[in-house]
Amino acid sequence: MKRFIICILCTLVILTGCWDQNQFKNIKLTLTIGYDKAEEGKIYETVSIPTVKGSEGVVEETVQVLSSDARTPLDARDKIDQMISQSFNPSKVEVVLIGEELAKSDIYPLLDNFYRNPSSNLNAQLAIVEGTAKEAINFRSTGDTKISEYIGGLLKAATSSTHAHGHNMQMLWGEMIEEGEDFALPLLKVDEESNVIKFDGLGLMHEDYYTGIKIPPEQSTLLLLMQGNKGNVARMTRKVRDDQPTPILEYITFQVMDFDRKLKIRPEGDEVNVDMTLNLNVTVTEYPHDHLVDEKIIEKLNKDLSNVLTEEASEVFNITKEGNSDVFSIGRMLKAYHPEVWKEMDWAEDYKDVTFNPKVNVTIQNHGIIN
Amino acid sequence: MSGQTNQKISRRQFFFVIIQTQIGVGILALPFDLHDKVKQDGWISLLIAGVVIQLLLFLLWWLAKRFPSKDYFQIQEYVLSRWLGKVTSFLYVLYFCSVGILIVLIYGRLISIWVLPNTPFWVLAFMMVFICLYMVCCSLLVIARLYTMFAALLIIMVIFIFYSAKDSKFMYIFPIGEAGLTNIIAGIDMGILSFLGFIVALVLYSKTEGTAKEKLVTIQVAQAFVFTFYLAIVLVTFTFFSTQEMALVPEPVLYMLKSYEFPIVARIDLFFISTWIVFVATSLSTYLLMSALGLTNIFQSLPTKWATIGVAVIIFITASYMGYDISKLNNFNTYVKKGGYIFSIGLPLMVLIFSFFRKSSAKEGTSS
Structure with missing residues (x-):
C-alpha cells in the first residue's frame, strides 16, 4: 500500500510540469515591437523576430520583420501569429517603439497588455519614433547588429550620458496615470542620409499622449x-x-x-x-x-x-x-x-x-x- | 507527533513559530488591501493595528499564564465546563480548517495567475497540502526546528524588498492624513486581519519552555518583528507605486519586483514567489497542527496522526471544490475574516473573563 501511494505521488510530481511548460523550440521570441497609426482607428504593429538556424559550428541568424494592422495590440499579435510557423512570444521584449502619429493619441491602451500579462518584461524601454516605428524596425544598419540591440544600446547610451531617463515601462506607468505628474520619452529618428537611427531629444508627454513638443538633445x-x-x-x-x-x-x-x-x-x-x-x-x-x-x-x-x-x-x-x-x-x-x-x-x-x-x-x- | 509530544520547544523556536505563522499568504496583498481602504495613509492604520495587537497579546498571555500547564483547548474545557468547552473547541477546529482552506485557495489562485496558468487547481492544492501534512506528521519540536531554519529565507525577502526601495519616491505617501480619521480607523480592521495567526502563541504557550515573563517577552518581540516587516513592505510599496497605480496592482510586492532584471535571474518576482511558498506552507502547517491538536482534545481516543490526515483531506477537498471561483473565494474570505475576530479576539477574551470566576490552576498546583 505504502509503495503504491509513493508511486502515485512520484508520477504526479513529474506530471505537473506538463500543463505549463513553455519550450523555447515552440516559440519565437520577439525583441522589438513597434506600433503605428493605421487607417480607421486601427493600429499597425511591426515586430522583428530573430531566428537562429543551423546546427553546430555554422550558425546563421535571420531576422524576420512582420507587420499587420489590427484593432488592438493583441489582435495584431494573433494576426502575426497566423503568418509564422510557430507562435510568437513577447516576454523578452527589450524595446517598444511608438510612431509619432500614434503617440499623439493615448498610448496607455497600447501598453495595457504588457502591464496585465504576468510573463511580459516590464524592464523594456519605451521610445517614440519620429516618422513611423515600422521604418525604424525595418532599418538595416551597415553593421549586422540586431535592431533590438541597436536601439536598446542607443537608449542605454543616451541614459548613461544623461540624455534620457532610462525609466523602464514599469516606472513610466506610475508617472503616466498619476495626476500632477508627467514624463518625457526618448525620441528616435531614422536618418536615411547617413544610414543611422539617432537619438533626437526628449518628447514631452501630457497624461499619456505625446504633446508634439520636444526638448532637443543639447x-x-x-x-x-x-x-x-x-x-x-x-x-x-x-x-x-x-x-x-x-x-x-x-x-x-x-x-x-x-x-x-x-x-x-x-x-x-x-x-x-x-x-x-x-x-x-x-x-x-x-x-x-x-x-x-x-x-x-x-x-x-x-x-x-x-x-x-x-x-x-x-x-x-x-x-x-x-x-x-x-x-x-x-x-x-x-x-x-x-x-x-x-x-x-x-x-x-x-x-x-x-x-x-x-x-x-x-x-x-x-x-x-x-x- | 507520537513519542515526543511532551517535549517542549525552546523560546527561540516559539518565536519563529509565531512569525512563520503570521507571515504567510497575506503579505503579497497586504499593501493593496490597506491602500484600497485608506489610500496612502494605510501605514498609519497598520501602525495602530500593531499597537492594538500588542495589547491584545498581553491579555492572551495573561489568560495562558493563569493555567501554565494546560493548552488552550484544555483551558476552555476547564473554564467553560466540559461540554461547552468541547463545543467551542470544535468550533475552533472548524475555524482553523477554514483558515487553512483560505490559505490554499489564495495560494492556488496566485500561483495560477502569476506562474502556472494552465495547471488545474487540485494539483497545486494537493502539493501544498501534502507537503504540510508531511511536516506536521512529526513532533512539534521538529516543526519548530524546521521553522527556525526556514527563517533564513526571510533574509532573501528582506533583501529583495530593500533593493526596490532605491526607486521609491517618498512624496507618494504625502499628504499624510488625507484619508481622514474615520477611514484610518476603518483601515485598522485590515491591519488587524494581517496579524491574525497570533492565536498560535496562546495555543502553543504551554508547550514552550521558560517562565511566564520570558514567554511574554518572546511573544511581544515576535509580534514586533512581524510588524516591522509588514511596515517595511507597506512603506516600500507605497512609495514605489504612485497613488493611482496602487489601486491597479493587487499584488504590489510581486509587481514591484517584476520590473527588475538581474544578469542571472531575469524575473525576481518568480524567485520571490518560490520563497513565499515556503511561508505559505509554514502557515498552513501551523493551522493543520492546531486543528489536529483541537480534534485530539475533543476525541481523546483519536490518534493524532489520523486527526492530522483527516483535517488535511478536508482542507484539500473543500479547497478543490471551490477552486479558482473568485466569488466563492470572496464570500468565504469575508466569513473567515469575521471568524478571525471571534476566534482570535472575542472568544479568548471571554474565556479570560470567565476564568476569573474559576480558580487558577496555578494556585491549584499541577492539576492536569
Whole structure:
C-alpha cells in the first residue's frame, strides 16, 4: 500500500510540469515591437523576430520583420501569429517603439497588455519614433547588429550620458496615470542620409499622449539634471565668449561631477512659485584658451556659465509649459505638501501659470591634466 | 507527533513559530488591501493595528499564564465546563480548517495567475497540502526546528524588498492624513486581519519552555518583528507605486519586483514567489497542527496522526471544490475574516473573563 501511494505521488510530481511548460523550440521570441497609426482607428504593429538556424559550428541568424494592422495590440499579435510557423512570444521584449502619429493619441491602451500579462518584461524601454516605428524596425544598419540591440544600446547610451531617463515601462506607468505628474520619452529618428537611427531629444508627454513638443538633445542633459537625474556622464558644451577669431574658441565643454538640486514650492494665493537651485560641480574637459589656474578666469567662467545655464533652465521650463507637461512632478508635490492649495487647482490649466525661478551655480573644480 | 509530544520547544523556536505563522499568504496583498481602504495613509492604520495587537497579546498571555500547564483547548474545557468547552473547541477546529482552506485557495489562485496558468487547481492544492501534512506528521519540536531554519529565507525577502526601495519616491505617501480619521480607523480592521495567526502563541504557550515573563517577552518581540516587516513592505510599496497605480496592482510586492532584471535571474518576482511558498506552507502547517491538536482534545481516543490526515483531506477537498471561483473565494474570505475576530479576539477574551470566576490552576498546583 505504502509503495503504491509513493508511486502515485512520484508520477504526479513529474506530471505537473506538463500543463505549463513553455519550450523555447515552440516559440519565437520577439525583441522589438513597434506600433503605428493605421487607417480607421486601427493600429499597425511591426515586430522583428530573430531566428537562429543551423546546427553546430555554422550558425546563421535571420531576422524576420512582420507587420499587420489590427484593432488592438493583441489582435495584431494573433494576426502575426497566423503568418509564422510557430507562435510568437513577447516576454523578452527589450524595446517598444511608438510612431509619432500614434503617440499623439493615448498610448496607455497600447501598453495595457504588457502591464496585465504576468510573463511580459516590464524592464523594456519605451521610445517614440519620429516618422513611423515600422521604418525604424525595418532599418538595416551597415553593421549586422540586431535592431533590438541597436536601439536598446542607443537608449542605454543616451541614459548613461544623461540624455534620457532610462525609466523602464514599469516606472513610466506610475508617472503616466498619476495626476500632477508627467514624463518625457526618448525620441528616435531614422536618418536615411547617413544610414543611422539617432537619438533626437526628449518628447514631452501630457497624461499619456505625446504633446508634439520636444526638448532637443543639447538641452535634455540640463532637463535631466533639473529633475535630479544624472547618468554616468553628464557633459555639456556652452558658449561663453564672443568675438573670437574662430567660433570654436567661443565654447567650453564641461562634465558634471556631482550636483545637488533643491526644489521648493511656495504657493502664494493662487500663484505657485517654484524655486530651483541647481549646484553643479564640474570638470572642464575642453577649453582651448587654457590658463585655468588663474582664479579670476575661473571665477568669470563660473559666473558666465551659471548665467548661461540659469537662462537656459528658464527656457527649458518654458518648453515644458508649452507642452503642458509637468515633468518635474510639481503638481504631485503640491498635492503632497500643500493639499489645500492643490484642491483649488485644475492642474491641466494651472501648470502654465507656475512661476519658475531657477538658479544654477556652476563651480569649476577640475580642469584635466593641463592648465 | 507520537513519542515526543511532551517535549517542549525552546523560546527561540516559539518565536519563529509565531512569525512563520503570521507571515504567510497575506503579505503579497497586504499593501493593496490597506491602500484600497485608506489610500496612502494605510501605514498609519497598520501602525495602530500593531499597537492594538500588542495589547491584545498581553491579555492572551495573561489568560495562558493563569493555567501554565494546560493548552488552550484544555483551558476552555476547564473554564467553560466540559461540554461547552468541547463545543467551542470544535468550533475552533472548524475555524482553523477554514483558515487553512483560505490559505490554499489564495495560494492556488496566485500561483495560477502569476506562474502556472494552465495547471488545474487540485494539483497545486494537493502539493501544498501534502507537503504540510508531511511536516506536521512529526513532533512539534521538529516543526519548530524546521521553522527556525526556514527563517533564513526571510533574509532573501528582506533583501529583495530593500533593493526596490532605491526607486521609491517618498512624496507618494504625502499628504499624510488625507484619508481622514474615520477611514484610518476603518483601515485598522485590515491591519488587524494581517496579524491574525497570533492565536498560535496562546495555543502553543504551554508547550514552550521558560517562565511566564520570558514567554511574554518572546511573544511581544515576535509580534514586533512581524510588524516591522509588514511596515517595511507597506512603506516600500507605497512609495514605489504612485497613488493611482496602487489601486491597479493587487499584488504590489510581486509587481514591484517584476520590473527588475538581474544578469542571472531575469524575473525576481518568480524567485520571490518560490520563497513565499515556503511561508505559505509554514502557515498552513501551523493551522493543520492546531486543528489536529483541537480534534485530539475533543476525541481523546483519536490518534493524532489520523486527526492530522483527516483535517488535511478536508482542507484539500473543500479547497478543490471551490477552486479558482473568485466569488466563492470572496464570500468565504469575508466569513473567515469575521471568524478571525471571534476566534482570535472575542472568544479568548471571554474565556479570560470567565476564568476569573474559576480558580487558577496555578494556585491549584499541577492539576492536569
